[in-house]
Amino acid sequence: MDQKQLIKNFNRCIxxxxxxxxxxxxxxxxxxxxxxxxxxxxxxxGCQSQVWIQVQVEQGKVQLLGSSDAALVKGLVAVVCLLLQDKTPKQLLETDIKGIFSELGLQQQLTPARNQGIEAMVKSIFKQVQALEMA
Known part of the structure; x- marks a missing residue:
């Protein structure tokens, strides 16, 4: 599932x-x-719940696998991973996750602590991608 499909499906929700x-x-x-x-x-x-995300670059594309011990957070991990994976490192680093979450209404709907957790996820992914690029 790509970013457009995710947004389309999300907007279908009542x-x-x-x-x-x-x-x-x-x-x-x-x-x-x-x-x-x-x-x-x-x-x-930096997340309220336990969160794990593995970052790899395979054939020039970023691959992400993640999980959490909380159902909603696990879903948010999936959203972040779906929005960022299968992109080149350059494309990933240019992705405006905050803007997408705002477009979906998630940034406004989630608690400040959840938003901080998402920010921690994205920062960690970006940092790992940058490190892999330099290796």
Whole structure:
């Protein structure tokens, strides 16, 4: 699923309850980082819940796998990963996640702590992608 499809599906949701259920379903479907990879190296600090995201570059495209111990956060991990993966590192680093979350209404709907968690996820992904680019 790409960014356009995600936004299209999200906008089809009738109300916020429907949107939250959609986010949770995305987490069940796409946030599949195996437990063996849920380590200190993949942990994202700054989130209320436990979050892990693995970043790799394969054939010039960023691949992301993530998970969380909380259903809604797992869905938000999936949203972030879906918005950023399968891009070149340059494209990923130019992606305005805050703008997309604002367009979806998520930035306004989520608590400040959840928004800080998303910011921590994105910063960590960007930092890891930059490090992989320099390696």
């Amino acid at each position: 109300d916020w309850e429907d949107k939250y259920l959609y986010i949770i379903s995305l987490g069940e479907k796409f946030a599949r980082l195996p437990e063996a990879l849920q380590t200190k190296q993949t942990a994202i600090y």
